[in-house]
Amino acid sequence: MMNKLLLTSDAVSKEVFQMLQDEIVARLRSVGKKDNAQMVSQTQNHDAEDSLLKWGEHHGVKCKLRIAFYQGAGRGMVASESIGVGDTALEIPESLIISEELLCQSEVFLALKDFNNITSETMLLLWSMRERHNLSSKFKTYFEALPENFNTGLSFGIDALAALEGTLLFDEIMQAKQHLRQQYEDLFPLLCINFPEIFRKDVCTWDNFLWACELWYSNSMMVVLSSGKLSTCLVPVAGLLNHSVSPHILNYGRVDEATKSLKFPLSRPCDAGEQCFLSYGKHPGSHLVTFYGFLPRGDNPYDVIPLDLDTSADEEDGAAQSMSTSQTTHMVRGTWLSRSGGFPMYGLPQPLLSHLRAALGCGLDESTTEADIKENDRVLLETLLSIFNPMLEDLPETDESDRESASWDVKLALDYKDLQRMIISSIVTSCTSALENV
């Protein structure tokens, strides 16, 4: 829009628009500087990654990025040159996208299309489980560059799960694992018996099935294909972009009609040598741990403590007395993310405060005196502390020596608990200091 205005305005307006554009770009540049994780190596000889880039180039991928290795994040993509706002960092031809449309030409689809209402997502999952072992696959180079283990929450071992007991993440991971186990048991050994040529027993193991599930959870993107269909897809090369809470690439996901390619344009500039990040979506830490196996650096505004509040009210209706109950869930973020730390918000969400003030009979109106306001807020803050203090007590601090010797999954579980503790602790601190002042 700015570029258009700069082209069409008179000289004076042009000067103003140019100043505005420079300021916007400077502000965008300052965002996310904390994200730049330590690069481990740019130059190591990593055959699988080099081959993937060459294979992509050969098939028409256009790329202003190269692959680098980052501490704690595996591979990532780094800008080979400075890339500006609106410029395309990466362009992938539609013919390289693994989607439902590609599936329709496969043996797996022909065998399964009429099988027990199977979904195309499940067929794609089974396709990738097989294709990984197909030596003559068109996507051999892509599969060879994928990790042996994805290390998501779905692969958490018993110690990591034990560390999470009592948290919502524990429930999320257990439910997801049970769902996948059930799905596997519904499919196997049935498919191996019915279609032994296609589904070989040695390929269709639980470990290979879980690998394919983790591949789709951690690497897939929603793409509108040129047919107009919205489809969950694997996008080779683009699957090497890591996530950030302040990403460079935000708006992507529609195949360009003219070029028949998926473009990844920048929403904020990326300097040469800087890691270029994508947004995987507005996910809280629990979702990123379960399905991707990491917690992002920096403040994630989608990290919340869900709070279920019951509102039970006695209602007099003539002679009979009835009881109405409703449940509301409030999402509470760390108070450091809020701009309104003091009275009357205390860094907490307005709907939660209104809900509690009404439930406690502590509403504010013109006739409320200053003394009433203070008393009401004392009751409100004490109620909030009675909710959040026990949560904090249930999350004891991690012993640092435990963390040093821990495995990847236990470390991630402990990091998640630290994050939860930090959010709850910020709420307790806000309420305690406010209580001292009323």
Ligand SMILES: C[S@@+](CC[C@H](N)C(=O)[O-])C[C@H]1O[C@@H](n2cnc3c(N)ncnc32)[C@H](O)[C@@H]1O
């Ligand atoms: C789409 S892949 C990105 C490429 C991946 N790093 C690799 O080496 O194949 C998604 C996976 O990358 C890792 N990842 C992405 N963003 C990350 C981040 N900000 N910090 C740590 N790991 C990240 C997680 O393991 C996630 O499951």
